[in-house]
Amino acid sequence: MPETPVARATDQHTAHGSDRPMVEIAGLCKTFGEHRVLRGIDLTVAPGQVACILGPSGSGKSTLLRCVNQLETSTDGAIHIDGELVGYRVQGGRRHALSPRQIARQRRSTAMVFQRFNLLAHQTALANVMEAPVHVHGVPRDRAREEGLALLDRVGLGPYADHYPAQLSGGQQQRVAIARALAVRPRVLLFDEPTSALDPELVDEVLAVMTDLAREGLTMLVVTHEIAFARDVADTVFFMDGGVVVESGDPAQVLNAPSHERTRAFLRRVL
């Protein structure tokens, strides 16, 4: 197999070596006006691990994910990605917010797959995949093109490189979005309910791609309603409700023998 960006990203993880968590969230709080969406979240993901965040709508799952790549600014608490404090620099015993440019630079260590795909509508599938490598990371066009085509092949969309998003089905668009996320070789891949906007028969093609990525050792933080995916693929499951992590641990334990009544009630409804 030729050396694809995915393969290299995997090498990077296995070479990581140390025990340092890839994502470390401590005491994270977020309020929107009066509404307290996150009330002190603690969560760690080790390198190469897959963490699934489950929970009812409005429990703060998506907000948590959006704090990790700074689409939202947390009100309190701290996030470290691969040991680097997200959003601030500490100086003179105080935290100073980073400038938009510095935040943009920090975001390069993560990539996000959105519920509604969010492909750039005026660009082809291939151009979408090439966008970040060429215009953010300064990868030469030819190389980005070659790698972009390899990634599209990887998600089974090689023949659709020249199609615009409007010409693709939801499942195809989401697979392009995953290829786009992989193109920057992120240290952490964030998935925000990647299958919730898809027709039932298109869900599996996206989950299959995500399962492959998990097997290859990418660090993934996945907000999802797909209990079966969490059970089969996740290393750790976090169950959130009302802005806190109610229960976490091994998927078999949390999903098959939940210790918390809230988790039991949720699982009864979705299973």
Next chain:
Amino acid sequence: MASRAGAPADTGSRPSGLEPIAPRVRWQEFLYLAVVLVLLAMLANFVLTNERLNLPVFWEYLFHPLVLDGLRITVILTVAGMVGGTVLGLALTAMRLSSSPTLRAVSFTAIYVSRTIPLLVQLLFWFFLASVLPRISFGIPFGPEFVSFETNEVINQLGAAIIALSLFVAGYMAEIMRSGVMSVDRGQVEAATAMGMTPLSVFRRVVFPQAARISIPPTMNQVISVLKYSSVVILIGLADLMYSVQAIYSRNFQQIPLLLVATFWYGLVVVVLTVVQSQLEKRLSTGLPKAARQRMKELEEKTDA
């Protein structure tokens, strides 16, 4: 019908073998057409047999040097007013959408002023500016001056007209561009932001290409408006197209034929602009569902061949 005729009907396109569907005849269409044809005949009769209309005068002045000079001024005013207005409008849009409350307030006020003062008032204001501000000087506010000019030297008739049109257009263009920017899908902006693009790159790579496409039709409306509104400059004696035909008919009293001359040229410019608009829209429509369908068709034809 087909089944009663007994003959084996051609069921090639109707595997069911049921009666064919008769096309619907819209009898009222003939009535509409007849009315329109009668009206057109009356108009032709009026134009061709009415000696007072004096059509030869129309042909005589259509390419008259005075008329063509006036047309040149009208086009210059339209282009300069649109360019000036668009540049100012872009600045106002950027300020309006910025995170700074001060800049937002400045932009809001400027847009309000630009759209509130009638074009005619603005034109006369800039033309008569010298009466309240005889000299324009550049320097440190409340401090020393570096250069200074006679106001009337800097702002002549053409200058006053271009300033007035630019300021008049700026408010409208700012709102056109703001609506274009706001029409861009927030999700795409977030996706680009999440990639690690700086806000400026997000604007350049994602927002602008899509906002520009949305803004073309209203912008073209604006160009056509400015083309026609520019005729107010006859009030400060600037010789545009309208001024020229008026100057001619005030001498020969052939008002209608000369107004038709002006109408012809305004109409021709609008036709050119309309062609430009449709070309621009085609160019910028990549990824639109309609363009996508078109492209799909091309791909299919390619694979068939």
